[in-house]
Amino acid sequence: MSAYRFLVNGAPAEVEAPGMRRLLDVLREDLGLTGTKEGCGEGECGACSVLLDGQVVDACLVPVCQVEGRIVRTVEGLSLAARERGSLDSLQEAFLEHGAAQCGICTPGMLMAARAYLDAGGGPDEEPIREAIAGNLCRCTGYTKIVDAIAAVATPLD
């Protein structure tokens, strides 16, 4: 067991854990951030997607020792700035408006993959959006509404 320190959603976190513990387990079990879901646990489904130093990663494949001193953002942190205004993140609003969430298990990971895409300057074209969420499986929506929601946020307002 060692102590690991890093930022989660803007706040410092410190956990005592074996270095090989999955970031997914640290988030859910040690830090109580259960917004991040476990789907397959082997890097296929993307349900546990979080941002690590701004890059989307599967939290089930990241040992916590590699997170020391770094910046983690989870779905709980998506709306932090917006919440002060009493609203959701623009992506979350768009998912609601477009019916882009059904059963919900892919939604947190889908939102984080989409956020990484938008933060990197991604635009509203379908092809690159589909590539950006290619690592996130959704068994309900057929993806179209998710793509529409992301495109809506990526479309510059006149």
Next chain:
Amino acid sequence: MPAEPPIDTPRHLFEAYGHLAAGPSRPIAGGTDIMVAITGELGAIPERMLDLSRIDELRGISLEAGRLVLGARTTYTEIRRSALCREHLPALVEAAATIGAAQIQNRGTLGGNIANASPAGDTLPILLAADAVILVGGQRGEREISANEFFPEYRKTALAPDELILQVRFPLGGGRELRFRKVGTRRAQSISKVVIALGWRGGASGWSDVRVALGSVAATPVRARATEAVLEGTHPTPEVADRAAETLAGELKPIDDVRSTADYRRMVSARILHRLLRDAGGW
């Protein structure tokens, strides 16, 4: 869920060498293979792990003495974004783009793909077709190993237990050309049914140093030597392409498994080679 063996996190290569010399220690870089492999369901759990993620000596992409040199920790995302890779080794950029999806490309490394030594490793046929050299090192010193000699048998490498992969060195110039194609169930996230890399040097008197390398069709990434011999000294005409494709279909000995069948792999490999030759011939 993966086991949680103790892990060392050295900052420098010499410290990592010390850990490896002291006893068995399983290196982990991006973790995209290892974190899935050490659950205990797929063989013994390593006693110790060695975290490479803080060793900056394993990073970087540069041109050195006519070679494109990639540090072992170079991620697929870094390969895709690298102006040097795009200019000098676009086939590797293409391969990197077909591996997993963003989550895997942000974490998975070229060195990891090599160390994992899967017969389906998507970058490995490129290494073979490009005559790449792998630099490895340990307390006993550094040595270069040809990619062609790096994968002796199923999931085995030429790496000694106390050595790490440091760099991959790709020779450039001399009219070298390289093409890549992958066939999987879907574009993202799929493990290959067939992956093929075709390399050659162009010239007025025909192609030379032809390389046909494939993944997912044998226990290791392989070169199709008989097919290479058919193409050597020729131009990619329709007749040559027919003969090469036929030779390849006869030469390959793939297997049936969960991802595909031997027949499919043989047929698709031949057809992809034919198309690559057609594209190269411009007909």
